[in-house]
Amino acid sequence: MAKQERAIRTRRAILEAAGAVFDEHGYTSTTIAMVLERAEVTKGALYFHFSSKESLAQAVLNEQVPFGAVPPQPCKLQEIVDMTFVVGQRLLDNALLRGSVRLAVDQETPAGIDHGEPFRQWALRLTELLELAYERGELLPTVKPRETVELLVGSFTGIQLMARALTNRADLADRLAVMWAHMLPSIAVPGLLPGLDARADRGVQVLASLEERVAS
Numbered sequence: 001m002a003k004q005e006r007a008i009r010t011r012r013a014i015l016e017a018a019g020a021v022f023d024e025h026g027y028t029s030t031t032i033a034m035v036l037e038r039a040e041v042t043k044g045a046l047y048f049h050f051s052s053k054e055s056l057a058q059a060v061l062n063e064q065v066p067f068g069a070v071p072p073q074p075c076k077l078q079e080i081v082d083m084t085f086v087v088g089q090r091l092l093d094n095a096l097l098r099g100s101v102r103l104a105v106d107q108e109t110p111a112g113i114d115h116g117e118p119f120r121q122w123a124l125r126l127t128e129l130l131e132l133a134y135e136r137g138e139l140l141p142t143v144k145p146r147e148t149v150e151l152l153v154g155s156f157t158g159i160q161l162m163a164r165a166l167t168n169r170a171d172l173a174d175r176l177a178v179m180w181a182h183m184l185p186s187i188a189v190p191g192l193l194p195g196l197d198a199r200a201d202r203g204v205q206v207l208a209s210l211e212e213r214v215a216s
Contacts, residue, residue, distance in 0.1 A: 011049045014039045019060050019099030027057060028108045057103055057113050064100040064118040065125060070206055071213070076133035077188055080126060081180060081198050082206045084156055088172045089203030091160060105161060122153050143187045155179055173200040 017039035021030045032053055036043060050056040068087050073079040090097050100118065109115045123146070130145035139145075159179055163172040180198035188196065197205075 007049075010041060010045055014041060014046055014049060014056070015060060015063060016096045018056050019063075019094075019096030022057065022060060022099035023095060023102045026108060027103060027106050027110070027113075032056075054110065054113055057109065058117075060096065060100050061103050061113070061115060061118055062121075063096055064104065065121040067094065067097045068122075068125070071209060075138060075192070075195070076129045076136065077138045077184075077192065078196055080129050080133070080152075081184075081196065082202065083126070084152075084176055084180075085173065085198075085203030086206050087156075087203075088160065088169075088176050089207055091169055091172065101160065105157065119153060119157075123149050126152065138189060138192055139187055140189060148187055152183070155183070173203055176200070177202075 018035045021034045021038055067090050068083040070082040070086050103109055104115050104118045126149040127146050130149055133139055134145055159175045160172055163169045163175050177198055177200040
């Protein structure tokens with residue numbers, strides 16, 4: 001059991017180090033040696049978990065969606081809003097998430113790496129929630145959940161890229177608030193709008209709630 005726990009910790013340390021290096025240097029300029037130095041592990045330890053730089057990058061990409069985990073909400077539309085703000089907040093200081101996001105949009109990532117997988121995972125998870133919101137009467141009858149989700153994922157991707165380029169994401173939460181101010185009235189039933197919280201500090205609030213749950 002102790003050996004298994006140590007292996008899990010080592011794998012996580014490698015992933016977090018790889019995320020940081022991929023975020024800072026991009027796929028092409030990142031080397032295994034750079035990851036080894038950052039993770040402070042041996043080459044044997046890394047290759048025990050990942051057979052190549054490509055498999056390491058794919059593993060980093062596959063870690064992205066769990067960072068959107070939020071407490072369940074009675075209103076599923078609020079839950080979706082919360083996910084976007086939590087990811088936005090975590091992008092400020094989580095190296096693994098930042099590396100995963102950079103790999104997903106890095107045009108130099110080789111074809112053998114499926115950098116579209118996070119987008120498919122996000123679309124699947126968010127479509128499930130939005131379809132549930134539709135069934136519960138939270139959405140306007142004209143809303144098509146899958147199309148709306150693809151617009152949302154694409155908008156978030158573009159907004160965070162712009163925020164990264166202009167302010168190193170310092171204003172990402174404000175930009176997400178603007179996005180939702182435009183999007184919510186076009187998809188939510190009018191009676192739901194006053195109760196939805198899409199203010200810029202929503203991510204901070206939700207993460208604080210998550211930390212309280214863990215502490216208790």
